[in-house]
Amino acid sequence: MSFAAQTKKELTSISDKPCCERAELTALVQHCGRINTDIEPVALELATEHAAIARRMYRLLKAETGYNLEVLVQRKMRLKKNNVYIIRLRNNVFTILEQLYIARDSTDISSCIPHDILKSTCCKKAYLRGAFLASGSLNDPDSHSYHLEIYCKSVVNADELLRVFTSFHLHAKKTQRKKGFIVYLKEGDKIVEFLGLVGAHQALLHFEEVRIVKEMRNQVNRLVNCETANLNKTILAAVRQLDNIRLIEKVLGFEQLPIKLRVVAEKRLQYPDITLQELCEVLPDKVSKSGLNHRLRKLDSIAQKIRADRGIFEES
Ligand SMILES: [Zn+2]
Structure with a gap:
């Protein structure tokens, strides 16, 4: 019915x-x-x-x-x-x-x-x-x-x-x-x-029950979508960092890098899957997440410069 x-x-x-x-x-x-x-x-x-x-x-x-x-x-x-x-x-x-x-x-x-x-x-x-x-x-x-x-x-x-x-x-x-x-x-x-x-009190209760479950489900879906989006962003960022670091290693060699950037590059290669927070914790010098981000951006610009100099276009 x-x-x-x-x-x-x-x-x-x-x-x-x-x-x-x-x-x-x-x-x-x-x-x-x-x-x-x-x-x-x-x-x-x-x-x-x-x-x-x-x-x-x-x-x-x-x-x-x-x-x-x-x-x-x-x-x-x-x-x-x-x-x-x-x-x-x-x-x-x-x-x-x-x-x-x-x-x-x-x-x-x-x-x-x-x-x-x-x-x-x-x-x-x-x-x-x-x-x-x-x-x-x-x-x-x-x-x-x-x-x-x-x-x-x-x-x-x-x-x-x-x-x-x-x-x-x-x-x-x-x-x-x-x-x-x-x-x-x-x-x-x-x-x-x-x-x-x-x-119609029975109908009202049924309607409310279904509505609450439905709204909770929507909310959970929204959260999951949001987390998935964040996770994708994290993974994409990590992939890009690794690409940059490998390129720098191949073209310049790590010894050309300032020590602060060098340790980041080495640890990133050693631990490709960990989060930025975790990466901070394995670095020998105490560095904050924003400090780490700053160093990663520097590596990024070095890699960009190499790509520009060599005429290599990034594949996206
Ligand atoms: Zn009446």
Whole structure:
């Protein structure tokens, strides 16, 4: 089961205060409901591909209305061949919509988020839960980018949903899709906060766990890369020092070198693999690392001069 499906499954098992269950139902109606006018009397139909969400819609709508509901299962022909579950209400549809704060004369039931919901913090959270259940999606925290989105049929609903996000300091963004709009979050810590707000605590813990492990792994990788780079630099420097010293030995002979440079050249040849620090320690005279570097630079310039004089170009 995908992380999104797991999160939704967890959300469908939450029980909440009556005001909040009604707000969640409003979101479910606005995000996956439609008025079917092809049948008489007109019906309110809520459609979902998730059996657990269908069961929840059934429970919430039944509790709100007290009416008998029809449950239909359709096999989707195109695209993914998942079942579509439809919960159908045929009694007093417009009265029920009004009860859910959705205006009875509204031609588009999916536009404005009702004011009664917007003014209550607990109900706003429940509305977010309903909207996410109905038309939300969420990347697995292990995938390469964090992403949570809620699809909205109307721009009004998307704008209002954005305001609900903002009221919880979740700075979501909105973008247009072929049909409708999406409101989305990209930052891991904002997604974690969202999961907490809507009550998906198991999902939140899992998300955090994966995120922490992932970030630690990235940090370790960065450190390893950095160390590898340093090591490469050290090795390249040592190779160059040895080249210089061998060239000087061949062309000038060590006896031509000042004694301070001569001991460095001899010890470097004797211990080609040790670090500069270790090289300092094997030199007979006490020399600091910067002093040693200074001498190595002198050897380097002598070697450069030899190369220039002989017209030998360094191979790199
Ligand atoms: Zn409430």
